[in-house]
Amino acid sequence: MPLADILHMNIGDGDSSYANNSLFTKIEIQKAAPFIMRTIRSMANHDVFFDHCFRIADLGCSSGKNTLLIASNVINTIEEVYQENNRKIPQFEVCLNDLFGNDFYNVFKLLPDFYKTLRKDKGDKFSPCFVSAVPGSFYGRLFPDKSLHLVHSCYSIHWLSKVCHGLENNKLNIYIAKTSPLNVLQAYGNQFHTDFTKFLQLRFEELVCGGCMVLTLRSRSSLDPTGDDSNSFWDLLTISLLEMLKEGLVQESDIISFNIPFYFPHEDELRDIIQAEGPFSLDNIDVFELNWGQDDYTYMNEYTHESNHNQGKNTSNLIRAITESLFTSHFGNSIIDELFKKCEKNATEHLATNITRHLSVVVSLTKKMNDSVVHIILLVP
Numbered sequence: 001m002p003l004a005d006i007l008h009m010n011i012g013d014g015d016s017s018y019a020n021n022s023l024f025t026k027i028e029i030q031k032a033a034p035f036i037m038r039t040i041r042s043m044a045n046h047d048v049f050f051d052h053c054f055r056i057a058d059l060g061c062s063s064g065k066n067t068l069l070i071a072s073n074v075i076n077t078i079e080e081v082y083q084e085n086n087r088k089i090p091q092f093e094v095c096l097n098d099l100f101g102n103d104f105y106n107v108f109k110l111l112p113d114f115y116k117t118l119r120k121d122k123g124d125k126f127s128p129c130f131v132s133a134v135p136g137s138f139y140g141r142l143f144p145d146k147s148l149h150l151v152h153s154c155y156s157i158h159w160l161s162k163v164c165h166g167l168e169n170n171k172l173n174i175y176i177a178k179t180s181p182l183n184v185l186q187a188y189g190n191q192f193h194t195d196f197t198k199f200l201q202l203r204f205e206e207l208v209c210g211g212c213m214v215l216t217l218r219s220r221s222s223l224d225p226t227g228d229d230s231n232s233f234w235d236l237l238t239i240s241l242l243e244m245l246k247e248g249l250v251q252e253s254d255i256i257s258f259n260i261p262f263y264f265p266h267e268d269e270l271r272d273i274i275q276a277e278g279p280f281s282l283d284n285i286d287v288f289e290l291n292w293g294q295d296d297y298t299y300m301n302e303y304t305h306e307s308n309h310n311q312g313k314n315t316s317n318l319i320r321a322i323t324e325s326l327f328t329s330h331f332g333n334s335i336i337d338e339l340f341k342k343c344e345k346n347a348t349e350h351l352a353t354n355i356t357r358h359l360s361v362v363v364s365l366t367k368k369m370n371d372s373v374v375h376i377i378l379l380v381p
Helices: 023-045 066-084 104-125 180-204 232-246 253-257 267-276 305-331 333-353
Strands: 052-058 091-097 129-133 148-154 207-216 280-292 355-371 372-380
Touching: 023 066, 023 148, 023 207, 023 280, 023 372, 052 066, 066 091, 066 104, 066 129, 066 148, 104 129, 148 180, 180 207, 180 267, 232 253, 232 305, 232 333, 267 280, 267 355, 305 333
Parallel strands: 052 091, 052 148, 091 129, 148 207, 207 372
Antiparallel strands: 280 355, 355 372
């Protein structure tokens, strides 16, 4: 079955739903906000503005309050810049995209409050905003030629379009690991190269002249894809599955045939892919880190055993929210509760003795098109 028919974040608003386990994504969106503002202001300085309707596409939007947070940030920034430049504030169209299994219903339930807040905050200056859903894979065309002004995506592009071929000798690893053969590392890297190149080419067609794009992905600090900051999530799941294998709860053949379709690119890989695309020029790269697993992302030594346990549970719930559909499709429903119970235990033990950091790389690009310029910012954690 195609990956696009399987993959989705957990629906609803329960304990293991993505809507209730996306604090880290919210922090990343907040980190990205200054770069969006800087890009929009740069476009204004170059007199790159738009017609009566500003169109935003959020690719891999998922569900929950974060889904509409980026729309609010962009609308506020655009209105501020337009007013400073004595221009009439445009209408806004927000196109929410995700795979067909996404919980769009949960998002739609948030729209009345979203519209109410906009009207309350803007008052007489309120400019109409129209929100729609565009289901489908962003590794295919989603919008007409030159129809979008801003493309945003947070924690989505690191999902591959499919499970890589030739991973049979990855043994009991479910992702890239220190014991993975070289061909496994190459297969993952090649698939990301193919997918990201295609993504850029597709969005090139859909952006208007002067449009911009902000993407947020996980990344890694080392050129070696087996480094510790590349696979901490997946190590927890691998350990949990191997414990279940010893207990006879899963089959070895099922583990061997399962691999996570996910990739953390190094900034050099991104640079190579971007520079291979002729119309794009690389302007700037910024790097920042966030801690994983701690409330407010502060240091481990400030926490008691009880709070460490809570963080282990929160971490397990987050991993479950983003991967349960894959595990259910491959292993069946019967192992899920036990798998993530063990994952919680292993996460608690890990966080009690380790500080794990997410690396973020901010890549600024300029895409030249005839005499116009398209500014693109890639935010890559």
